[in-house]
Amino acid sequence: MNNISPLADSSPTDADASLLTPAFSPLYQQIKGLILKSLQSGEWKPGESIPSEMDLAARYRVSQGTVRKAIDELAADHLLVRRQGKGTFVATHAEQHVQYRFLKLVPDRGNLDTEGPAQREIVDCKRLRASADIARALALRTGDAVLQVRRVLSFAGKPTILEDLWLPGGPFKGLTAERLADYHGPMYALFETEFGVRMVRADEKIRAVLPDEAQSQLLQVSAGTPLLSVERVAYTYNDTPMELRRGFYRTENHHYHNVLN
Amino acid sequence: MNNISPLADSSPTDADASLLTPAFSPLYQQIKGLILKSLQSGEWKPGESIPSEMDLAARYRVSQGTVRKAIDELAADHLLVRRQGKGTFVATHAEQHVQYRFLKLVPDRGNLDTEGPAQREIVDCKRLRASADIARALALRTGDAVLQVRRVLSFAGKPTILEDLWLPGGPFKGLTAERLADYHGPMYALFETEFGVRMVRADEKIRAVLPDEAQSQLLQVSAGTPLLSVERVAYTYNDTPMELRRGFYRTENHHYHNVLN
DNA sequence: CAGTGGTCTAGACCACACT
DNA sequence: GTGTGGTCTAGACCACTGC
Numbered sequence: 001m002n003n004i005s006p007l008a009d010s011s012p013t014d015a016d017a018s019l020l021t022p023a024f025s026p027l028y029q030q031i032k033g034l035i036l037k038s039l040q041s042g043e044w045k046p047g048e049s050i051p052s053e054m055d056l057a058a059r060y061r062v063s064q065g066t067v068r069k070a071i072d073e074l075a076a077d078h079l080l081v082r083r084q085g086k087g088t089f090v091a092t093h094a095e096q097h098v099q100y101r102f103l104k105l106v107p108d109r110g111n112l113d114t115e116g117p118a119q120r121e122i123v124d125c126k127r128l129r130a131s132a133d134i135a136r137a138l139a140l141r142t143g144d145a146v147l148q149v150r151r152v153l154s155f156a157g158k159p160t161i162l163e164d165l166w167l168p169g170g171p172f173k174g175l176t177a178e179r180l181a182d183y184h185g186p187m188y189a190l191f192e193t194e195f196g197v198r199m200v201r202a203d204e205k206i207r208a209v210l211p212d213e214a215q216s217q218l219l220q221v222s223a224g225t226p227l228l229s230v231e232r233v234a235y236t237y238n239d240t241p242m243e244l245r246r247g248f249y250r251t252e253n254h255h256y257h258n259v260l261n
Numbered sequence: 262m263n264n265i266s267p268l269a270d271s272s273p274t275d276a277d278a279s280l281l282t283p284a285f286s287p288l289y290q291q292i293k294g295l296i297l298k299s300l301q302s303g304e305w306k307p308g309e310s311i312p313s314e315m316d317l318a319a320r321y322r323v324s325q326g327t328v329r330k331a332i333d334e335l336a337a338d339h340l341l342v343r344r345q346g347k348g349t350f351v352a353t354h355a356e357q358h359v360q361y362r363f364l365k366l367v368p369d370r371g372n373l374d375t376e377g378p379a380q381r382e383i384v385d386c387k388r389l390r391a392s393a394d395i396a397r398a399l400a401l402r403t404g405d406a407v408l409q410v411r412r413v414l415s416f417a418g419k420p421t422i423l424e425d426l427w428l429p430g431g432p433f434k435g436l437t438a439e440r441l442a443d444y445h446g447p448m449y450a451l452f453e454t455e456f457g458v459r460m461v462r463a464d465e466k467i468r469a470v471l472p473d474e475a476q477s478q479l480l481q482v483s484a485g486t487p488l489l490s491v492e493r494v495a496y497t498y499n500d501t502p503m504e505l506r507r508g509f510y511r512t513e514n515h516h517y518h519n520v521l522n
Numbered sequence: 523c524a525g526t527g528g529t530c531t532a533g534a535c536c537a538c539a540c541t
Numbered sequence: 542g543t544g545t546g547g548t549c550t551a552g553a554c555c556a557c558t559g560c
Binding site: 076077078101102104201202203204205206207208209210224226227228229231232249251255256257258259260261 | 337338339362363365462463464465466467468469470471485487488489490492493510512516517518519520521522
């Protein structure tokens with residue numbers, strides 16, 4: 001009901017954005033939205049620090065506590081990272097200790113670091129037109145340009161993960177097999193630095209399947225070896241889907257680890 | 262360094278619990294611990310309301326804001342549920358809209374409600390002595406008494422989930438196949454009301470496997486049909502393991518759904 | 523209406539990092 | 542020391558629930 005339009009952000013007279021909507025929105029939620037907008041617009045880039053809480057409070061004409069609550073939620077969503085004494089930073093996939101944030105496959109004993117860095121091999125990388133289901137997953141239209149990538153990850157020399165990726169052609173214009181092969185580090189980090197696409201959230205659908213001919217060869221398993229099928233849709237800001245990924249995991253010595261709360 | 266011993270809780274003179282530990286613990290964390298203690302002790306039971314924030318603030322001799330922050334975290338962990346205008350309640354598994362909080366298997370189309378209530382069949386239920394790995398998972402000693410349960414869940418008439426459970430014999434003394442079969446509602450709700458055991462968190466390890474003879478018969482699939490193997494350890498308060506569960510899911514028409522943040 | 527949780531503020535002080 | 546995030550307080554007011 002109040003919604004004292006926290007303007008400041010350069011907009012002259014924001015007026016009441018919500019007039020007929022009885023949807024009461026707390027101030028800190030509105031601030032959260034404004035911060036989000038700055039993140040999307042690239043005003044603050046991954047890895048950089050954002051203004052201090054006091055500065056933001058002044059900018060939005062609210063108290064520090066209100067900014068704080070907004071940042072708290074963004075930090076809980078892993079969009080921001082707070083570091084006491086240093087500042088608040090835009091989260092990034094290019095950090096050692098969150099390397100594999102979205103990869104939940106771990107060795108039965110030890111952890112991924114135990115096995116040393118994964119070897120990656122780009123099997124295939126080409127542009128093509130989206131099929132109906134690829135298009136639907138990526139919120140494109142059938143026939144739109146997409147990039148298709150197939151790669152194999154090996155741990156301790158053993159091929160363990162086979163992944164097929166589909167990326168929308170527009171945002172990822174210029175991505176080639178070479179770029180991918182030359183880059184050392186998380187793929188999502190490359191997406192951030194080279195294409196300005198930051199993955200924020202993902203949905204996974206997991207099944208048990210048998211490999212087809214090509215898959216069993218690439219993963220060096222027999223046709224009867226069950227694999228974990230992991231279909232992921234990854235989203236940027238605004239719930240925009242930006243990647244479809246179908247992974248096939250060998251689980252003789254690894255497992256998909258999940259924590260339920 | 263301060264730790265102004267929020268006594269009140271009936272303890273006469275708590276003195277400084279932390280003296281040599283440089284581990285600075287914020288007041289609200291200490292309050293969180295005290296509330297947790299009351300939850301464990303059963304002072305407030307699942308489904309009941311706990312005292313109002315003001316009451317707790319008075320009890321612990323801190324401000325409402327401090328109690329609030331403690332409750333915020335407990336609510337984020339799903340140990341408490343806040344309801345504006347009504348109060349704060351101890352979370353419970355016996356609620357319609359969080360029925361299947363720990364079951365992540367969903368139909369490819371629709372949701373679990375679409376298929377109507379699951380049919381359950383208790384295949385087996387007996388007491389035995391813990392093997393080495395069962396004991397390890399439940400933090401028992403090899404040979405300790407455990408309860409073993411095997412059951413099948415069917416959706417829309419199709420057997421879909423086969424589960425083997427192991428429960429520590431002590432806390433679950435008196436649990437029988439009949440009790441299980443007669444109870445309609447989530448199993449974890451029965452554990453709460455009948456045995457005072459509230460599951461708070463769980464770890465799952467997921468693999469793709471092939472069924473053995475017995476499994477393929479119970480699930481009515483051929484020996485070559487890959488299944489999702491879901492091994493779960495469920496914990497009560499204090500990270501105490503209270504259940505080991507090995508589930509085998511058919512995933513022709515269902516998938517394990519996971520959200521990555 | 524009274525009681526509950528939810529929001530917002532202003533100010534004081536603490537812990538941590540850098541310089 | 543200065544600046545950052547982190548904690549704690551006290552008080553005002555709002556939104557929701559149920560009597």
